[in-house]
Amino acid sequence: MTIRKRPFFKQVKFLLGGIAVTYGYIRVSTDKQTVDNQRFEIERFCIKNNLRIDEWIEETISGCKTPDKRLLGSLLEEVKSGDLIICSELSRLGRSLFMIMSILNHLMMNEVRVWTIKDNYRLGDNIQSKVLAFAFSLTAEIERDLISQRTKEALARLRNEGKILGRPYGSQSSIVKLSGREQDIKMLLDRQFSKSAIGRIYGVNRITVDLFVKNKIRM
Helix, strand or coil: CCCCCHHHHHHHHHHCCCCCCEEEEEEECCCCCCCHHHHHHHHHHHHHCCCCCCEEEEEECCCCCCHHHCHHHHHHHHCCCCCEEEECCHHHCCCCHHHHHHHHHHHHHCCCEEEECCCCCEECCCHHHHHHHHHHHHHHHHHHHHHHHHHHHHHHHHHHCCCCCCCCCCCCCHHHHCCCCHHHHHHHHHCCCCHHHHHHHHCCCHHHHHHHHHHHCCC
């Protein structure tokens, strides 16, 4: 697996004299998967379209992880206008539609091109991309509102069922309070509830939820 620190991206730009950089982004979810297939697809695509990858970013990590916890996050911070990111398909960027749209919106707002091979998307500096950027931005805003609404509805339902929200008096451990809720919490995460929202539902803080997910739930 190729692991690059953030300063390396700046070094690539320096060596290339500040010109546009073409990145090949590859992500697999587990160690049992291989990056070879995606790399072969990208290399074949580049040969066919007379392109060259200046830098490869390869990582083995779940697409559920936010970009800031992946090498992708460093790449998003360093790319500049005119750069090109090539990946095999949009799902390599993330596992949820909301996450993918947020990433694409960020890149298009910074005039960074994104090309995918299987999906055949060409997002760049053209009217179609600008229309998509507006749609992505609007969808992201609507999704945030829907998540907020679902959180409020979940809290109201729990109150109507007579459940007391908040940490019980005298409770020794917030982690223990979440025991037996693994499936419920996983379902909420799959539905894009934030850990802060889940914490409010069960009366614990976000850090407690984060620790519980890492120790008790397999994503």
